[in-house]
Amino acid sequence: MFLHVVMLSLSADADAGFHERVQGYCRRILAECDGVAAYAFRANEASRADGLxxxxxxxxxxxxxxxxxxxxxxxxxxxxYMAGFIARLVVFDGDIPGFKTPA
Incomplete structure (x- = not known):
């Protein structure tokens, strides 16, 4: 399995409409992109998030x-769409050995 994690710090302009539109993109990606096992945009609940x-x-x-x-x-x-709302961005991309996507 290949994991892609994008950690974000959003501007104050990222209102409810922004979040709804991004969720729509997530649904579209799941429907249109072959090989996507899971895809989500969520709030970070970590206490050590460093503003992300x-x-x-x-x-x-x-x-x-x-x-x-x-x-x-x-x-x-x-x-x-999201570019104008992002104040900071950090990306992780990498293979997770031994972890297989469900069939």
Whole structure:
């Protein structure tokens, strides 16, 4: 399994409408992108978050599925929309050995 985690600090402009639209992009990515096992945008509940208030957490069947997602229109549109609301961003991408996506 290939894991993609994007930790975010959002601007004050990220209102309820922003969150609803991002959830719509998440549903679209799950429906349109082959090889996406899980995809979510959630508030960060960690007490040691260092100001990173939200995250996109995604699991892919493999790195090739992640690569396809990166260039998909759904992901490109989501990134373009969110860009103006992001104050800080940190990304982790990596293979998780021994962990398989459900069949």
């Amino acid at each position: 208030t939200h995250a996109v957490v995604a699991a892919f069947a493999d790195s090739a599925a992640h690569d396809r997602y990166q260039v998909s229109s759904a992901h490109q549109e989501m990134k373009a």
